Structures are given as C-alpha cells and as structure tokens.
C-alpha cells in the first residue's frame with residue numbers, strides 16, 4: 001500500500017506558546033478514508049490545511065504524494081501539491097461571479113492548460129455524477145446549500161486529484177440537505193478515492209472511514225478503526241466527546 | 249532566495265521610477281532654460297502690481313506676491329467655511345425632507361437632488377453669477393425691509409456687504425454641496441434599522457423626540473465620514489471661483505502665472521496649499537468625530 | 548370611474564393623511580403652482596429661443612466643417628443606438644456577449660470619424676467641439692482610467708512596501724488637489740515636461756489630465772472592492788492550484804469590479820460633468836460653446852436661455868448614463884451571491 005500523506009511531528013502555533021498543532025504524526029494510505037474528529041478549536045482545520053499548504057507549520061515534516069515540505073513553505077512544491085489535491089470547505093467558497101460550469105473548469109483550463117471543450121465535457125460529466133448537471137449555467141447564489149457543496153466537490157474533482165480534503169463539508173447545511181452531500185462522498189470513497197474528512201457525522205464515519213483520528217488541543221489523542229472508536233474508544237477524552245455528540 | 253528576489257524586483261521598479269522622474273526633470277530644465285524663466289521663489293517678495301477687488305486684510309498692488317497669495321488663501325477659506333455652514337444646514341433640511349412621511353416633500357426634495365446633481369457645478373455657478381446677480385438690471389434690487397438687499401452689486405445685510413462674485417459662489421457651492429449632503433444624511437438615517445423606529449414608537453415617544461434622541465445619534469457614525477468627503481469636495485470645488493471672478497487661491501495663482509510665467513512654482517504652491525487644507529479639514533472632522541461620536545458609543 | 552376614485556384615495560393617503568401633512572402639502576402645492584406658472588410663462592412668452600435653435604449644429608459639433616458634420620452625427624447616433632440596445636437587452640446571444648466590445652470600440656470608431664484619414668477628409672482636433680467633444684473626452688478618459696485605476700489599486704494592495712508606498716502617495720495626493728489644477732497642469736505644464744519638439748494637442752492633454760485624476764479615484768473604489776472580497780475566495784483559488792496572477796485576474800479583479808460598479812459608474816457620470824471645466828481652460832466643449840455663443844454680440848445677455856438649454860442637455864445625458872448604470876448593476880447582481 002502506497003502512503004499518500006505522511007506527517008511527522010508537525011507543530012504549529014499561531015500565537016506564541018499556544019500550539020494549534022502539537023507534534024502531530026499520521027499516515028493516510030492510498031484509497032483509504034481518514035475521518036478527523038475533535039472538539040471545536042482542537043486544530044482539525046489547521047491540520048488538513050497544512051496538507052495542501054494553506055497553512056504553514058513551524059516544525060516537522062510532511063510528505064504529500066511524494067512531495068516533501070517542511071517549515072520553509074516552499075511555494076513551488078506547494079503549487080505542485082495543490083494540483084494533485086482537492087479541497088472542499090465548510091462554506092463552499094464557490095466563486096460567485098462564475099457560473100457553475102465555469103467554477104469547475106477554471107482550474108483545469110488555467111492550471112492544467114486543458115482545452116476549453118475538453119474541460120467543459122469533463123465538467124459536465126462531474127456535474128452529472130453529482131446529480132446537478134441541470135444547473136450548469138446557473139450561478140452559485142441560485143443554488144441551495146447542498147447543491148453548492150456538490151458543485152464544490154465537483155470543482156475539487158476537476159483536476160483529477162489523488163487526494164481529497166474535506167473540512168466539515170456538511171456543517172453549514174440544513175439537516176435535510178446533509179445526506180445528498182454525504183451520499184456523493186460515499187460514492188467517491190467506493191470508487192477508491194483517498195480522502196481526509198473532518199466531520200462530526202458519526203454515521204458517515206462508521207460506514208465509510210477506515211480510520212478515525214481524534215484530536216484535542218492540537219494533539220492526536222487516538223487513532224483507531226471506526227469499530228473500536230465508536231464502541232470502545234481507548235481514551236477518556238474521546239468517550240466524553242462522543243457522549244456529547246450523541247446528546248445533540 | 250525569495251526575499252532576495254523581492255528586493256531586486258523593488259530595486260528595479262525604483263530605478264525605473266527614478267529614471268522616469270529624471271528624464272522628466274531633465275526635459276523640464278531644458279525647457280525652462282530655453283524660455284529663460286528658470287526655477288526659483290525669489291519673485292515671491294516682489295510687488296504683485298495687480299489689484300484685488302476683495303481682500304479681507306489690507307492689500308494694495310504694491311504688496312508682494314506672497315501677500316497676494318495669502319489674501320487668496322483667506323478668500324478661499326472665507327468662501328469654504330461659509331459654504332460649509334450653509335450647505336450643511338440646507339443639506340440636512342433636504343435630507344430630512346427626503347425621508348419625511350410627507351410624500352410631496354419627499355418628491356420635491358428628490359427632484360431638487362436630481363437637478364442639482366445631474367448638471368455640472370461650473371454651469372450652476374455661471375448661472376448664479378450671470379443670471380442671479382449680474383442679470384439683475386441696474387435699477388432692480390430686492391429689498392426686505394432694511395434687513396436684506398439683493399442687487400447686481402451683491403447682497404447687503406446690516407453690517408455686512410457681500411460682493412456679487414462671493415454671493416454667487418457661496419450660493420452655487422452651497423446648493424450644489426447641499427444636494428450631496430442631503431443624500432449622505434438620508435443614507436445615514438436609512439442605515440438605522442427599522443426596529444429602532446418601532447422601538448421608540450412603542451415606548452410612546454413622539455416622532456420628533458425619537459428622531460433627535462434615538463435615530464440621529466445612531467445615524468451619525470454613518471454620516472460623519474460621508475460629510476467629511478463632501479466637505480473635502482467642497483474645498484476642492486471652491487477653486488471654480490475663477491469662473492465667476494472671485495479671487496481665491498487658485499485664481500490668484502492663475503493671475504500670477506499669466507503675469508510672471510512661473511507655472512511650476514505656482515503649481516507647487518497650489519499643491520501644498522491643498523494638501524494643507526485637506527489636513528485641516530480631515531483633522532477638524534476627526535475632532536468632531538471624537539467629541540460627538542465617541543461619547544455616544546460609550547453610552 | 549373606479550380608477551379615478553382609487554387614484555384620489557391614494558392621493559389622499561399620500562398627501563393628506565393628517566392635518567399637519569395636509570397643511571404642508573397645501574402650502575407646497577400653492578408655492579409650486581405659482582413658481583411653475585411664472586417660469587413657464589417666462590419660458591414660453593418672454594424667452595428668446597433663437598439663441599438655441601439657430602445654433603444647434605454648434606452645440607452638437609462645435610466648429611466641425613458643415614459638410615462633414617454627418618461624421619460626428621453618425622457617431623452620436625451610434626452611441627444612442629448602442630445605449631438603447633443595451634437597455635432593451637438584445638435577444639441575440641452573440642450581440643449580448645459582444646456588447647462590452649461594442650462599447651469599447653465606439654472610441655476608436657469615433658476617433659476615426661472625427662480625425663478622418665483613410666478615405667475621409669482629415670480634420671484636426673481644433674475643430675472639434677460641442678457635445679461631441681464632451682462625449683469624446685468622457686469616453687476616452689473613462690476607458691483609459693479604468694485599467695490605470697485597477698493597476699494603482701493592485702499596487703496599493705501589493706506586498707512590496709515600496710510599490711505600495713509610491714502608489715499610496717500618488718493616489719492620496721491626487722485626491723487631495725482640485726481637478727482644475729490637474730487640468731491646468733495638463734494644459735500648461737505637460738509641454739514643459741516633454742522633450743523639445745514633441746507636442747501633444749490640447750484634447751489629448753486634457754484626456755491625459757482627466758485620466759491622471761480619475762484613475763486615483765477609481766483606484767480607491769476598486770481597492771474598496773478588493774478589501775471586501777472574503778479571504779476564503781483566495782483560499783479556494785489557492786487550493787485549486789491557481790497562481791498569484793491567475794487569482795488576481797480570474798477571482799479578484801472581476802469581483803472587485805462588480806462590487807465597485809455603482810461607485811465606478813458614478814465616477815464616469817461625474818467625469819462627464821467635469822469635462823465642462825475645460826471651458827475655462829480653452830476647449831470649446833458643450834459649456835465652452837455656450838460661452839462663445841454668449842460672447843457673440845447677436846446673442847449677448849441671453850444667459851438664461853443658454854444655461855437652461857445646456858443644463859437640460861447635461862441633465863439628459865447624465866440621466867441616460869445613470870439609467871444605463873442601474874441596468875448594468877441589476878444585471879451584474881444576478882450573478883452575485885455575496886456583495
């Protein structure tokens with residue numbers, strides 16, 4: 001099995017003395033789904049944002065798809081990583097001035113220098129996969145949250161990435177809209193996509209993930225398979241967190 | 249490595265910039281030498297030998313250019329400050345009228361605003377001057393008892409005579425600026441949420457009291473920045489005085505250039521005058537901001 | 548009948564809803580009536596409109612040779628047609644897509660018609676004037692100041708401290724000084740900064756000065772737009788692998804322009820009005836023509852007629868511009884989720 005992400009002892013602080021990431025190490029293998037959980041402010045976003053260079057870090061080493069980066073934050077290497085890693089955000093972050101299809105084809109045309117027609121065709125294929133090809137000509141604000149998030153997934157897929165990062169992709173959605181996004185993610189996992197997903201959706205984590213990583217105060221508290229984590233977590237703090245999640 | 253590139257890049261830009269300036273200055277020197285004018289400020293102390301119709305301080309043609317410029321400054325300040333007061337008063341009234349519940353009043357003030365804002369200020373100034381004042385026949389004058397007299401000589405109030413040039417400029421600038429100030433006021437009032445109106449009404453406060461004690465204090469933070477920029481515009485627009493023959497700082501610079509050909513020097517003087525004026529106005533408004541807004545926010 | 552009754556009820560609601568309101572309304576109506584009667588009476592019976600009617604070609608084209616006046620006329624008519632087309636929202640897709648291009652190409656088209664050459668009789672800019680020159684000054688200066696303003700705004704946001712400082716100084720000092728001094732600079736001082744032997748004619752010096760001035764204002768409007776784009780947009784673009792220049796080109800500038808659109812259209816309406824300042828600096832644009840007609844002994848003293856006529860013209864064009872602007876804003880808003 002080929003490792004896609006290898007993080008070694010990554011440490012980062014935004015403000016001196018306060019560690020957003022504290023000596024984090026982890027490995028994500030090809031075709032696997034890692035779910036990251038933890039209370040708010042525990043450093044989940046910071047962690048996955050280091051994977052595509054949206055955040056730099058102070059110590060440690062990161063190997064993404066064979067490209068090694070460290071605290072120097074080498075722009076050129078990060079650019080290389082970003083072409084192979086897709087990211088989906090909590091707030092969708094679609095480009096409001098571009099139509100749905102243009103949102104998707106922007107990067108293939110300008111980063112990968114694909115031809116417009118080819119990019120459009122693949123974009124339509126992806127929209128079709130996400131079940132929203134009828135909206136291709138509309139603009140983001142004309143779509144519901146769930147639809148926008150599926151566009152965002154399609155946009156991340158357009159560069160044919162080897163790794164997908166999700167930062168709480170369903171947290172900004174109405175409850176009845178959550179499943180349409182989770183279903184799309186499930187299908188991706190079945191197709192063998194390597195994914196790192198920050199989420200609090202227990203059902204999704206149980207069904208889809210290969211591993212659950214639990215963080216608190218920037219530290220990795222435990223990494224277990226979902227079976228063990230949800231039924232018999234090793235750590236007191238993980239159990240407390242799960243209890244609180246259940247109550248909501 | 250990356251930092252080095254950044255520094256090199258900036259150095260490159262800086263060199264290009266300096267070269268450009270150097271070429272321009274070189275051309276300028278050649279041109280000035282060719283015309284034999286040169287560049288210095290010695291002339292400032294020579295007698296101006298032109299007379300000024302309006303001077304708040306003693307002035308005669310034998311006074312120096314520097315003194316003439318100072319008089320120009322005073323004249324500018326005079327018209328700016330008085331238009332500032334007048335336009336604020338009129339603008340506030342119209343701004344309120346625009347938001348009033350009386351639709352006819354709202355309609356009229358809307359009409360006033362579009363007419364004033366959609367025609368050039370220069371045209372309006374000329375209108376006030378040539379039609380409003382000079383247009384009056386020699387024997388026509390409008391009296392209101394002995395308090396107010398309007399004729400082609402200007403406006404006479406007890407103890408105060410305003411020349412027709414000054415009056416036209418004052419009128420034109422104030423009316424023009426008031427239309428913009430009205431929009432600022434309206435914007436400020438509309439920026440206060442509807443809930444606040446409903447809240448004071450439900451407390452049984454009268455419309456007028458609610459407006460003055462609830463709405464306006466909350467609208468002020470949105471109004472002050474808009475007012476500041478209108479006042480700055482007013483100051484800049486006052487240079488159109490030259491169109492009605494009022495001797496403001498720009499007009500006097502213009503006269504001096506025509507007389508001495510010292511265009512570059514005068515341009516610099518004008519530039520510095522206005523940078524100073526801007527500083528004065530922004531600091532003044534900052535002061536108002538501190539005196540009025542801060543206490544409101546702390547309550 | 549019913550209609551009339553509802554109309555009166557509405558009228559009552561609007562103007563006479565309570566005692567105070569009714570009194571105010573009544574007084575205003577009385578004052579308005581007396582003013583209108585006086586003004587209309589004067590306009591119809593006393594005013595001498597010959598000063599307008601006999602000089603119409605002058606107002607429109609300045610001293611453009613009479614047998615060539617079809618050229619500026621064609622240009623102005625094509626501008627009006629284009630305005631109508633823009634407002635009506637043409638059905639044909641290719642036209643809608645090329646509308647912007649059409650607007651931009653009105654400038655070279657107009658310049659060709661005015662200058663002549665290539666089969667048309669060449670005419671120097673000394674003969675340009677009236678509304679034609681006013682519109683030309685507005686269009687050329689707007690078109691040039693937009694890219695210039697965008698560059699300035701980007702420079703002011705740049706991560707190079709030197710670039711940032713220089714553009715900030717330029718923008719702030721330009722915004723501190725009156726337009727007339729910049730135009731004056733354009734007419735009197737630019738020749739001093741040029742190498743001996745090179746001359747630029749008055750019209751282009753004016754366009755240059757307007758561009759210097761307006762681009763500083765545009766830069767600030769666009770900077771406001773840039774600042775209101777949420778940083779998450781840049782993150783999203785970054786995570787797609789777009790580089791710095793692509794982000795500026797595809798994400799930042801289009802969004803900043805949309806956000807700044809109302810301010811930008813106001814700038815160009817202001818610019819249109821401010822071209823009148825050239826009347827005191829030696830160009831015979833619309834106001835300048837008015838002044839020179841008033842200097843003609845035949846029409847001396849007819850200020851009111853000329854000024855009212857000019858005010859109507861300016862007001863009319865400004866209103867067209869404002870309507871176009873609002874139309875554009877509405878169309879842009881459709882594509883815009885966050886503002």
Ligand SMILES: Nc1ncnc2c1ncn2[C@@H]1O[C@H](COP(=O)(O)OP(=O)(O)O)[C@@H](O)[C@H]1O
Pocket residue numbers: 014015020038039040041042043044045046047
């Ligand atoms: N841009 C930032 N500047 C300063 N502190 C930040 C920033 N982003 C996150 N933090 C801090 O880092 C910690 C981890 O944040 P984050 O990774 O967003 O947590 P999570 O995604 O798990 O809620 C928090 O304490 C947060 O306040």
Ligand SMILES: [Mg+2]
Pocket residue numbers: 044045046168
């Ligand atoms: Mg987070």
